[in-house]
Amino acid sequence: MSLNRKLDKILIIDFGSQFTQLIARRIREFGVFCEIVSHKKIKIKNIDHSIKGLILSGGPLNVYQINKYSFDKRIIEKQIPILGICFGHQILSKLNGGKVKQSKYREFGLANIYKKKESILIKNFFNNKKINKVWMSHADQVSKLPKYFNVIASSQNSKYAIIENRSKKFYGVQFHPEVTHTQNGKRLIHNFIFLICKIKKNWSSKDQKNQLIKEVRETVKNNKVICALSGGVDSSVVAQLLNKAIGKKLYCIFVNTGLLRKNEETQVVKTFKRKLKINLIYVNAEKEFIRKLKNISDPEKKRKIIGNLFIKIFERYAKRIKGVKFLAQGTLYPDLIESRSVTGSQTSKIKSHHNVGGLPKKMKLKLVEPLRFLFKDEVRKLGLELNLSKEIISRHPFPGPGLAIRIPGIITHEKIKILKEADYYFIKSLKEQNLYNKIWQAYAALLPVKTVGVMGDNRTYEYLCLLRAITSEDGMTADFFDFKKTFIQMISNKIVNSIRGINRVVYDVTSKPPSTIELE
Numbered sequence: 001m002s003l004n005r006k007l008d009k010i011l012i013i014d015f016g017s018q019f020t021q022l023i024a025r026r027i028r029e030f031g032v033f034c035e036i037v038s039h040k041k042i043k044i045k046n047i048d049h050s051i052k053g054l055i056l057s058g059g060p061l062n063v064y065q066i067n068k069y070s071f072d073k074r075i076i077e078k079q080i081p082i083l084g085i086c087f088g089h090q091i092l093s094k095l096n097g098g099k100v101k102q103s104k105y106r107e108f109g110l111a112n113i114y115k116k117k118e119s120i121l122i123k124n125f126f127n128n129k130k131i132n133k134v135w136m137s138h139a140d141q142v143s144k145l146p147k148y149f150n151v152i153a154s155s156q157n158s159k160y161a162i163i164e165n166r167s168k169k170f171y172g173v174q175f176h177p178e179v180t181h182t183q184n185g186k187r188l189i190h191n192f193i194f195l196i197c198k199i200k201k202n203w204s205s206k207d208q209k210n211q212l213i214k215e216v217r218e219t220v221k222n223n224k225v226i227c228a229l230s231g232g233v234d235s236s237v238v239a240q241l242l243n244k245a246i247g248k249k250l251y252c253i254f255v256n257t258g259l260l261r262k263n264e265e266t267q268v269v270k271t272f273k274r275k276l277k278i279n280l281i282y283v284n285a286e287k288e289f290i291r292k293l294k295n296i297s298d299p300e301k302k303r304k305i306i307g308n309l310f311i312k313i314f315e316r317y318a319k320r321i322k323g324v325k326f327l328a329q330g331t332l333y334p335d336l337i338e339s340r341s342v343t344g345s346q347t348s349k350i351k352s353h354h355n356v357g358g359l360p361k362k363m364k365l366k367l368v369e370p371l372r373f374l375f376k377d378e379v380r381k382l383g384l385e386l387n388l389s390k391e392i393i394s395r396h397p398f399p400g401p402g403l404a405i406r407i408p409g410i411i412t413h414e415k416i417k418i419l420k421e422a423d424y425y426f427i428k429s430l431k432e433q434n435l436y437n438k439i440w441q442a443y444a445a446l447l448p449v450k451t452v453g454v455m456g457d458n459r460t461y462e463y464l465c466l467l468r469a470i471t472s473e474d475g476m477t478a479d480f481f482d483f484k485k486t487f488i489q490m491i492s493n494k495i496v497n498s499i500r501g502i503n504r505v506v507y508d509v510t511s512k513p514p515s516t517i518e519l520e
């Protein structure tokens, strides 16, 4: 487990709550650095002077079931202010001599809490009233108050809804202040970090940019770095950050798989090579990819072929640059959070996602992952600070296997050509109608069926184009975007009238789950 030791921080100990990342978001929104670490990984030696406050998250566990080795009790004896949330509140109470048991009534959803006593934690939280609405989600509760604690607020079912030990600066809340449903929840977190932990603001995109540039220089020194540039947001930001930090010691490799969107390769070369003056090695591997994919229709086989070939080509070109010591990657914080297995992401088991991440193991390069402490929207802000265009920064995600997984069945030159055009018209229209930024991801796909149509007086027999546009928080779940009929009508006409090979357009109205975002 590695924490960023240079910055003062609030440390969130995660017990597997679905809201842990939200706690981190709230704190960073206040301009304060924080990190998340799993309760299984945290060690007493990790608790150093940079940690100004601890937050114990909620979680699906029961305090009375928790394995005593999975959380080192000495952590709470370090004289650092602590805020326990839900399960965190229960474990904090237990460790201080309180008792926890199953509640008679479970509390899920909104509940009223009633103020019993003043506390610095609840300054402006109750808005001059005695009652506030909070979001509860628990089946257990603290049944005996730990010694030296006071009750600050109670709900009908939780007598100890907010408790404090003022001298130790220990606070426990049975509800979730990090979710928006809790009225003034942010205020409570604000009070904890600024009034109780007394941490100073240390996290803005500008400071972040300068600090990251400094760190990259210190890590890389005089060595060369390679980076796989895809043109997506994360790899673009990494490339530009390294460009600012080490200039010509950075070598970006951009592989044109032939499965990119229309004009993508031209745009990447124009932006990164010509405008930003990055050492860019452009590899045109279109023919190699299409040859390897010939007659392959199985989605998993396609993904494997593309992933492996990508690595092979990347290695081939990387080896030509002599003396490379580092590989830069656009790994983000959510990819790293150690508690992921606790919260459980299933996506990678459903599809073997291909990312440039992890490349290339055989070359034994050291990794530079400057975005590893950032969330996606922080990466976007950083990109703007680095003078990347809004167009690059607000791009929709694009999968590593590219258009191959948007052409179910066998892939041919003809199909790719048709699909590139359809996708181009769709995305262009979304931008023209100011819809692009309201949508998390949109694309066109070409289905492997031909249907009959009529154009003029002639019969046509052409492919079916599927349009998909979704809204989402993080790609884990998604809903289809609710277009107006006029837009759907316009884009359908445009595609069918402009592209030979498509005579019918359908719009995908499934959510994820049960569907996935991509077709394969």
Ligand code: XMP
Pocket (backbone or CB within 6 Å): 347, 351, 352, 353, 354, 355, 397, 398, 399, 400, 401, 441, 475, 476, 512, 515, 516, 517, 518, 519, 520
């Ligand atoms: P699914 O289809 O699994 O997609 O619902 C979720 C998100 O992941 C993207 N995606 C990929 N991204 N390599 C990537 O880098 C991949 O192999 C891959 N497959 C899917 C997809 O576009 C969506 O944003």
